[in-house]
Amino acid sequence: MATNKNSNKGVSRRKFLVKGGLGTLGVLAVGTYIFRNPIRRGILGKVNSLEMPYTDNTDKPMIWFEITSDNFIRLHSPKMEMGQGTFTGIAQMAADELSIAMHRIKVVHAASSTGNVDSFATGGSTSISGLWQPLRELSAMLRTMLLKEASHKLNLDIDQLIVEDGTIIGKGKQLTFAQVADGVDEWVVPDSPVLKDIKDYKYVGKPVPRIDLEDKVFGDPIFGMDAQMPNMLYGAVVRSSKIGSVFVSADSTTAEKMPGVVKIIHEADFVAVVANSMIEAENAKNAIEVIWESYDNLNTKDIVEIMTVGNGSSTIIQKKGKALKEKDNSLTMEFRTPIGAHAQIEPNGVVAFVKDGKAIIKISTQVVGLTRKEVAQRLDLDVEQVIVEPTFLGGGFGRRLHTPHAVQAALMSKAVGRPVKYFFSRKEEFQHDMFRPPTHHVISGNLNEEGLLNVLEHEFVSGDVGNDSALIPGFLPPIIGADIGAIRGGFIQYTGIPNFRSVYWHVDLPFATSWWRSLGLLANTFAMESFMDEMAIRAQMNAVEFRLRQIADDPIGIRLKNVINAVTDKAKYSENIVEGRAMGLAASIDANTPCAQIAEVSIVNHEIVVHKVTVAMDPGLAVNPDQIRAQCEGCVIMGISAVLYEQMFVENGELAPTIYGPYKMALMKNAPKEIDVVLLQGKDTPGAVGEPPLGPIGAAIANAVRRLTGERLTQLPLKLPKYI
Template sequence: MSKTNKKGKKVSRRKFLVRGGLGTLGVLAVGTYLFRNPIRRNILAYANSMDMAYMGSGMEPMIWFEVTSDNQIILHSPKVEMGQGTFTGLAQMAADELDVSMNQIQIVHAQTDTGNIDTFSTGGSTSVAGLWQPLRELAATMREMIKVEGAKKLGVSVNEISSENAQLTAAGNSITYADAVKDVTEWEVPNTPPLRDLKEYKFIGKPIARIDLEAKVFGDPIFGLDAEMPDMLYGAVVRPDKIGATFVSSDTSAAESMPGVVQIIQEEDFVGVVARSYSEAENAKQAIKVDWSVERDWSSEEIQAILQVGEGNASLIQKEGSDIDDSSEVIEMEFSSPIGAHAQIEPNGVLAYVNGDKATIHISTQVVNLTRKEVAKRLGFDEVQVNIVPTYLGGGFGRRLHTPHAVQAAVMSRIVGKPVKYCFSRKEEFQHDMFRPPTHHVLKANLDESGMIKAIRHDFSSGDVAIDSPLLPGFVHSILGADVGAIRGGFCQYSAIPNIRTVSWHVELPFATSWWRSLGLLANTFAWESFMDELAVKSGKDPVSFRLAHIQDDEAGTRLKAVIQAAAVKANYTDEIVDGRAMGFAASTDAGTPCAQVAEVSLKNGKIKVHKVTCAMDPGVAVNPDQVKAQCEGSIIMGISASLFEKMEIRNSELSPTIYGPYQMALMKHAPKEIDVVLLQGIDKPGPVGEPPLGPIGAAIANAVYRLTGERLTAMPLQA
């Protein structure tokens, strides 16, 4: 087998990614201290609308691609596959520039030992969009590198060679890619060739079947919980039931003599058990008596009381024209959303082996590089001594952006000298999640004589999303003044309104909240689009034309208008109630991707039933249209679940429920019978698709219920 990850003497001749995003952030961060609020608002607006550029560290083709002896191409992906179909999209992009067929390309997760490391994360709907340019450039360059070697073996000029299906042809002679690169130890890296036009691609833009489907259907051991090593032991960590609890002391005597226990481990920040089986580790954990200190008992009502607009720190993040005119009629509404869990199917788990001065970590993680840094720091290793082996994720949604369990497993492994596998119980997942923060919103508006919006204001309060997250340095919040995750969807997208104010209020909560799929988008759009619907009613206009009238004809506005019109036409939108069903309309723009939805809803015995959702979205280039539509369908169903059912409660400082069932989620019977997705292409590159469709669904459902009952639902989960 000939591997193409051996470095040649000209490897660094061409850089394949201009890291403009990082440079810009650095310049703006300095500028913020000089000019404060105006630049803050500009940065926050940019952060709210941008699709993040790829920020990987390895940009040489040889560490991305491997040519096997049977003429297959293996792509080592720095982005992880967590069910969103990223691997299939990346394979399409690479295959088109490499001139190989889809069955000649495989994708595996890049271990950090390969050097192909994503310095950011897999999240924010950035995988395909962020790799669109660099991956095609890398693949095109690798193709030309293979041609150079093939030309040498065929004894022809590179210009004479054509490539197709992993084969080179010139002057009637052919050679496979595998034979062309055999025994190559030093590569010639040419300048990146021009990329092909979109219409020349065979696979991009086509509904290619998912390349990871067979492994998942047949239950291959591809997930973090499947990881195994010889002589593996099992770990468990004692965790408190109450929020805000701090460790005082522990009595491990009863656990030490229990069957299967290898060692009880007491560190400054955790108490763990290592045993010969999972059940023995869990049983011993239960026998450890821990004294916890809890300052006070919290309840949901107390959390709601402190999470109010007007409490905490305010940041003006959007300012156009003047503020609300209190001397004229003010229309005002309040909205709220609860604490939400990630509730992903696969609990967090890790298998760690620290063998001398080398640590190997098999883990389901969205933050490969960050996990490596944290493990290395705790062990006192250089980062190159830690190899992170990413696995497929059984759901991510932001939950796997936090991986302190990797550190704990590594510590336990080093102490016992064997591999240690450790995973959360379902109760631990629910009680120690990094939750979707609760929110509170106050919206106000003035209408003019014609019913148009003269001024509008959105104040919203939220717990942390990006603040106190391992993903962002602590100084970012002090620079920007607002949480860049909580503000997603909080801006007013109706650019023709002359006077706009948007204010973000930050409140510190006594429990951990953080990244949840779409960040602040779902809650913020629920408030914005419910309020827009109310204003449309007050003005006597239908909700579609009312929205269109408040959007400018710039690029962003034109794309937003297009999805609004497409959704309305496709759904045959009407304000009328037909056969006991009503339609609700909502739209949002997230990370530059506009999306509009129509929900067709009825009420039965006081319960909300969603029959059909029509979704129009402009993701730019849909690398795999079926995959993009599947993302829309998944986001919509997840949004229905969050909007109608999901809610965590706090009683006596304990978070509950702690198991599926009591934690209500949408079931098969709650899914719409039909989800109709229309894709538009307003730009010639892919945009984010995994999170934007979550934005409108809550408001669309609530607006449909209003047409059925005349009641405006203002709190999630929605109850008629």
């Protein structure tokens, strides 16, 4: 066993509380917290390399583990399961440190009533990396406490005992964890946890199947949309289809008399219907006449005009050496990316029940704490009186980093004194999404005699990602000066270049944009890596060599080179066109995880077809290699969808389209038949996984198209000119 070197700043400083619970034999709850200042994350120039810690913010004891009488462990996860496999990863970590079989660990979403909720969010590809140290320490702590208690009960020394699959054994005697915990009122809490050696882990590092696999294959009711409460009614909120609408007043006389209507609710900022069924609520909603104050009509071209480098205010986020003075002998290119929708299949939904000064909120959300706070504020309740019970998410992707519809459902429930279920229609999902912002990039560079870049400059403008988000405290953006989300991937990663700078421009849009999986990474990497490829072609240098020679030999640079080399070897990268197929290479660093991809592309019937994508990624220690592969595959396909098909338009003041199909997305037929993933381990702790593979895909495809057709495509979604 290895002593934990970090024990003096980890778990040992926290208070422990162990108490019995209803139907449980022992509960490990932890008071105080591991708070690390979120401002630190925002220090410019480091945003790309910093990994966000797990943060909890409650001073109340938080329940982590419960031991049940059948010797199972219920692990309360502060992180939501939205497909990224966090439940499986944390079960692996806990099972190994507790010395118990994985099937004996049942992971549940922590409700806010147990206090064990992440103060920030489930997002930013931080769940496994952030919980890696604290969760293993807590698990080791619980194992040690159980051993001490067993030693007492069995009248044996601790070093005479071993733990095997949740049972403590010594000198022919044995007790299960449940038997050890039974009847214990006071626990002996060890000073510091002693972690096992990673090489002794049975589950961590192995491709074990997802623990939620069967629930999802047999159709168990695990999602927010499946939540219900006895005596439940259905709500619908009237929303304007026009951008920027402000509610003025509503006439609901017709709607009030419609079948199934229980109550029409008039609030200062919205009007809603509560009815016996969803359909009756929707029908009555459509009969309410609302007066809105709206913006003048807007169209996509107006948005493009606003979203142009040079508008608004600018911040230099990265700088080295001299700026490009003369544009002679330099290449300047412009790139654009459109508005993107989250389009997660489970609509935003919630069941709320407010009665007797208490609120229960069942919801699929990435922000338990924020949701709780907003409901408490609007209903004038103490936060302790608001219990948020999170469910599995039918897709997160950043769409649920603000879930204020919980407030509306709570107000509806309060008005009728019964539980109310409320969810968005698909049209509302598309029109009231908080979109991936459109971007515009101007990139310039010139080559020296060796054919390497002498200067590289990236100027880009993006709609807000984090700036106007409810998740980020309002005082932060002015301190930071740049949007921490929009600048993801906007930095120059070829820091071997002698002169470079990156400049972020901020403009306001008339509709909400926000977090979309990987934030600025998708757009910024598309632009930067397309430009790099064009420069490699100008330099008449192989795209791999051109990149490798301009990456600095610092730790992250070396890891970036390693993934580029790995993907090149695995895909057998070649710049020749073979049987109508060309390869395109691109690479990115996101949240300290480098990723490189090679796309194999051909043109069939004037359409871009992606046959194969090879991914090399270095996320550090792989807790579950299979789920990391799954995230790579998913990001590749979601990325193909975004870069080849997806685009929201603004038409006469309305966001459109409002339904799948017209909002074109990748289907089965558009997914590559081969996705090959190579995982490297360039550091000994787990890093970000769920977003970094979204970086390279856009440029990898565009670079393949360039080599195949000679056309440099500079706008997403990628569209071939008519003559090809």
